[in-house]
Amino acid sequence: MTECEKMLGVGMIGYGFMGKMHSYAYASLPYVFEPPQPQIKLIGACALSDASRELAAKSGGYEFTTPDYHDLLARDDISLINICTPNYLHKEQAIAAIKAGKHVYCDKPLALTADDAEEMALLANQSGRTCQVTFHNRFCPAVLRARQLVEDGFLGDIISFRAAYLHSGYNDPKRPMSWKMRKETSGAGALLDLGTHIIDMIRWLVGDFHKVNARLRTLIKERPRQAGSTQLEAVSVDDIAAMMVELPNGALGSIEVSRMAVGATDGLRFEIEGSKGAIAFDLMDANWLSVYDDTKPGGDYGGERGWRKIECIQAYPKPAMLPGAKAPVGWMRFHIESLHSFVSNVINNRTGCPSFEDGLAVQRICDAAIASSESGLWREV
């Protein structure tokens, strides 16, 4: 039996927003990718509420549901565990899953702190299991093309960059508290929620960070305990974070994240300048990667100089087959590609990529940013 003919059973921990997205991505694999593909079976889902478990069984198609994730780990027919729970549960659940011999696909952030992430990355390395983090934005064709250009030396030496990941969902002071606004359950606010995505992407493109100087701010300091409640609870995480970054070669950059950027929807963007060229990307215009080749000659009327837009659209290489290279790309397709890469890594006995080590590296940057904000000083990563 080839690896592709093996049945891979899935256990989903958490069936909220992301639990549904990961399940949809698994169900999509046979339509989106050419055969041969491994046979995927959605076996068990774990969620706390009766309503979520019922949904997982009825629309998710899971064979059984449970409020206790250990029931998934005990099953021999489950080899893949997806972790889609609040951040504070990732460490315990990932460690238990790896110890039970499972491959793990864990949504971001890997953990609450770098210390926790380090334990997870160490165990993942020792286990020989495939452990991957859901930094799905890496899997946008324009971002993959950016990485290809960086690897080909298109940029030359990195000189500077600026990046942002901006959302606006938290502007309404009546938005009630949730696990995403409590430090003990989320670790941090915009920094871990959005910052982990953009920090991972920038680090993937320009390399490891040397130092950061960051400021985190909570703009709405109290919110209703529940929807419609007059009882207020203190928000213990940041709404916005901004950091200056220094790379080992002295290059400087900035990263800004916000859950309160009026007018933003899914505003992830970057501009990177190097000694030979520059690239720019905007997730709200994700079909294109903008590139500037500084080796092209200038001249009368501009010669050949200027920004160009590469039509990355949905130009994923085979085995991608649906919906085809000319169709515009979108958020769910990045998740499907990210999950496909996890499954391919599992069947080919490869470590995950982005790995738990990548998740740890991002977490170290976030920890340094928090420490810098508290001290007001630059912090080495």
Ligand SMILES: NC(=O)c1ccc[n+]([C@@H]2O[C@H](COP(=O)([O-])OP(=O)(O)OC[C@H]3O[C@@H](n4cnc5c(N)ncnc54)[C@H](O)[C@@H]3O)[C@@H](O)[C@H]2O)c1
């Ligand atoms: N990559 C992305 O695009 C993306 C987007 C949003 C969220 N996330 C991440 O995904 C994770 C989940 O976020 P979400 O928005 O889906 O949250 P959510 O609140 O919508 O869902 C959380 C789920 O976890 C379950 N849960 C809570 N406590 C549990 C426990 N003790 N045992 C088992 N299950 C438990 C809940 O029942 C619920 O089904 C977070 O780490 C978040 O940062 C990633």
